[in-house]
Amino acid sequence: MQRQCRRLFSTSIAEPNSSKRRVIFSGIQPTGVPHLGNYLGALANWVKLQRDALPEDELLFSIVGWHAMTLPQPPKQLSDARTDILAVLLAIGIDPTRSIIFHQEHNPNHTELAWIFNCITPVGKLRRMTTWKSRLAASKNQGDDAEMDETGLNVGLFAYPVLQAADILLYNRATHVPVGDDQTQHLELSRVIADQFNRNFKAKRQLFPLPTQLSTSSKRILSLRDPTSKMSKSAPDASSRILLTDSSSQIASKIRSAVTDSISGITYDPVNRPGTANLLTILAACNDEDVNKTVSGYVGKNHGALKADVTEAVVEMLKGPRKEYERLKMDKEYLRRVAQEGADKARVKSEVTMMEVRERIGLL
Structure with missing residues (x-):
């Protein structure tokens, strides 16, 4: 839970008065090259x-740098991670001629609405x-003085769910949000904020519809070394995760050392055989088939x-995406151009919402 703020979030938006047209917004934090769990679970x-x-x-995919700052980020590391994740998105098949790809911080409307x-x-x-609350609990555990519970915790970590609500509602005012159960609470906050704005600044029509959660199918990929936990970039053991940039030999080594069990035979039992079940889940996802068939x-x-x-x-x-990533990350000018063009398009779209917001609150 402590790194929940680094996860992906998505918005699927049906345009007002349209039963077909959608605007889809998703965001990912620039915290380094994604791992296999990120890829199979969301990317x-x-x-698709x-x-x-x-x-x-319309589709918008954002690298949400402002969210990444809720936890300490060395500037050079954050800068490199922004470039890496942009190259990864392009390498896996996100097409800038079909989708809008941009850095969140290149569009100030996100923070203005937040x-x-x-x-x-x-x-x-x-x-x-x-x-x-989980961060607060961790802070208490690190100190002997109970009064130190909020010392060292920044305001950004406290308020970032409001920024996430702004992300969700900014682009054509989201009505449907496909997120996992771990983001249900944040989506509920978005509903509360949308409703509060509508009541505070009334007009002939409500500005923000209340977003509704949609169920999305995603693979929950577990740590190769601790199959009771999700695969994570922050785990101390690097062999617990497979990065999209790992070589074939690195992938083979990590899977060979993956924790399974001493039970003979192969069965799918996530409760009693989590390591074995995790490998079956990965294999089924790679082959795009049901795990029971696998x-x-x-x-x-x-x-x-x-x-x-x-x-x-x-x-x-991963062979194709890895090769394309290695090529793209060297083409700095192309990456800069994709980000700039995407940001320009994102600002134009979000400005439609912000003009009406500013008018309603008296700051137009």
Whole structure:
């Protein structure tokens, strides 16, 4: 939970008075090269959204640098991570001629709307956010003095759910948000803020509809070394995660050392055999098939065979994106141009919302 603020969030928006046209917004923090869990859990869905979108649909994918600053970020590291994640998004198939790709911090409308929302959001609502409470608990555990509970915790970490609400509502005012259960509380806050704004600044029509959560299918990929926890960039053991930039030999080494169990045979049992189930989940995701179909092919086989197949599937899946990433990250001018053009388009779209916001609050 402590790194929940670094996860992805998405917005699927149906345009007012339209039963077909959608505007889809998703964001990811620049915290380094994504790992296999990020790719199979969310990024692959971005590519699928783009592939399946109707011609009239609009898609926006943002690298949310302001969210990354809620935890300490060395400037050089953050700058490199921004470039890395942009190159990754392009490498996996996000097409800048079809989708708008931009850095959040290149569009000041995000923070302007967040500040306006800050001014109408009750402190009590933010104090009840699970991410804040978990950080507070961690702070208490690190000090002997109970009065130190909030010392060292920044305001950004406290208020970032308001910025996330602004992200959700800024582009054509989101009505439907496909996020995981771990983001339900943040979505509820977005509903509270939207409702508060509508009541505070009434007009003939409500400006912000209340966003509704949509169920999305995503793969929950676990740590290779601790299959009771999600795969994470912050885990101290680097062998617990597979990065999209790992070489074939690195991938093979990490999967060979993946924790399984001593039970003979291969069965899919996430509760009693989490390590084995995790490998089956990865293999099924790589092959784009149901995990039950995957496990049916392992009657009479052992973990060695399973690990060999998982290695082959992951290497093959990441081979193309890794090669394209290595090429793109060297083309700084192209990356700069994609980011600039995307930011220009994002500002134009979001300004439609902000003009009406400023008018309603008296600051036009």
